[in-house]
Amino acid sequence: MNPAIQYFKNIWDAIYTVSFGMIITLKYWVKEPPITIEYPDRLKKGPLILSGNSLEEIVSDRFRGYLTVDFSTCIGCLQCMITCPIDIIAIETEKRDDVRFITRFDINQSKCMYCGLCVEVCPTDAIVHSKRFEGACYDIKELCIRHVETAVPVAKRPSKGEAESA
Amino acid sequence: MAELVSQEMFLNMGPHHPSTHGVLRLIVQTDGEIMRRAVPDVGYLHRGIEKIAERVTYQGFMPYTDRIDYVSAFSGNLGYALTVERLAGIEVPEKAEYLRVIAAELARMGSHFIGFGAVLLDLGAVTPFVHALRERETYNDLMEMLCGARLTHNYARIGGVSHDLPEGFKEKTLKFIDHLEYEFIDEFNNLISFNSILVKRFANVGVVSAEKAIEYTLVGPNLRGSGVQFDLRRDDPYSIYDRFDFEIPVGKGKFGTVGDCYDRYWIRIQEIRESCRIIRQALEQMPEKGEIRTKIPKVFKPPKGEIYVRTECPRGEMGFYLISDGGKSPYRLKIRTGSFSAMSILEELSQGVMVADLVAIIGSFDIVAPEIDR
Secondary structure, eight states: OOHHHHHHHHHHHHHHHHHHHHHHHHHHHHTSOOOOOOGGGGGSSSSOSSOOOSHHHHSOTTOOOSEEEOTTTOOOOOHHHHHOTTOOEEEEEEEETTEEEEEEEEEETTTOOOOOHHHHHOTTOOEEEOSOOOOOOSOGGGGEEEOOSSOEEOOOOOOHHHHHHO | OOOOOOOOEEEEEOSBOGGGSSBOEEEEEEETTEEEEEEEEOOTTOOOHHHHHTTSOTGGGHHHHHTTSGGGHHHHHHHHHHHHHHHHTOOOOHHHHHHHHHHHHHHHHHHHHHHHHHHHHHTTOHHHHHHHHHHHHHHHHHHHHHHSOSSOOOOEETTEESOOOOTTHHHHHHHHHHHIIIIIHHHHIIIIITOHHHHHHHTTSSOOOHHHHHHTTOOTHHHHHTTOOOOHHHHSOOTTGGGSOOOOOOOOOSSSSTTSHHHHHHHHHHHHHHHHHHHHHHHHHSOSSOOOBOOOOSSOOOOSEEEEEEEEETTEEEEEEEEEOSSSSOSEEEEEOHHHHHHHTHHHHTTTOBHHHHHHHHHHTTOOHHHHHO
16 A cells, blocks of 8 residues: 555544544543542532441441450450461450459551451450541551550350350 | 764663552663563562461461452452362352352452553553443442452452352342443443554564463463463363353454454453353352351361462462461462463563563553562
8 A cells, every 4th residue: 555545544543443432531521420539528418429428338338447346245265366367466364353354455457457357256246347447647656556444354255055146 | 983882771660660560670671762672570579478378377378368469359369268178178168159259250350450451551541541440449349348348358268258248249240240241341442442543552562472372381361362272260160160151262363463462452351241241140040048158177277288279360370389287377388370470471572672562561461560479
């Protein structure tokens, strides 16, 4: 083919095929509602595409966020501490007058990889993932969360029947 | 007048280069705009995952397999879980097998969105990347519903999976794959795949013949792009892949030679269609009720022995070679990944191409840097 004709044919080809893409882009520009919104705006009330108003509502039910511990059910079995692959949970217990106390329950959230293995092994569902995921702070030490301030007595171990039903 | 002196120039592409898909360094020897050689220098993302495996328990290593290939985290989960299960002879419940297949195929699609989206971004087309990422977002939402995490799923467990299907997951997934099959892929092809500028950038660039692909042990879509019909899901079925009916797309030289960049790109787009087919069949065949996890002891010690299990990941074959000495943690775990073998061919492929084409070649192999180094 004549190089001059080829040259103009190439230009025509490019314009022709790009126009297909441009029609789609135009369609999205004019017709489709915007999909992205700036992140904190999601939390305010107002014109929202995603209906959530609070942090808890924008994540799904099984979301793995910050770990929380419920001391009314924690039996101090140390299973979560043993299971954690990166050793971010530190628990210390002390026995005094036949009652075991949890004197330390630290979770280093800055290291946590949110794998959920500790939640799975917990026999009483005391340690669970909350839906909190915003963890920005000025000092990394703030992320090592001490869940026990003063010693807490351990909860009673559930009897076998209860544990199986739960 | 003295003759002008010209010499070849060494340049570093990376480690921090946006189009190397992570931390990958290429030592590039150029003669003007023509490239003489590009030698990949891997190892910048080495995290010692294989060594970590020797220190943690068998169950405790599962979250680390997310991080081998973080773009499709579930594929690593599945490969590792299958390896330990085969070594210890653990049966997986029927429903868990289906859930695994669904999650694995979703992961494959999610990975391919990034795969072909990012290569287009490297070539300067920003819009298609955003379109692909929009679909990836839906995939992330689905996985969040299923297991609670958006990137590092940690969904598989030794002997099953961690969660059952949540309410509304099936409907949402069906809607998603309908949208992909009937709307997204055609629209995306019109948007960019048939664009003649893209075709000119991709066709006849970085041609890998079938013989050479086998010589360099390319795997997965990169191998199929060269026209070799080989897919572990069909040829060495693991899990329950033998129950599904799907095709294996191979490169046919759509706009140029067989095995060029366009073929590798085109394979990935077609694989999304096949993944949709598999998910549809799996959702239909899946039993409504059933166990999702075989109970294994908390202190899990598989018998002595060694095993090699390979699975078909979005980036090709991922193999786990596990040696057990009967203890709580593996004696040795070797992981073989698809991106690593794609690196080996780069040096030969880059000889004599333009510098701009190197970006297309790297992108078309769909490498993920953490997978190269582990």
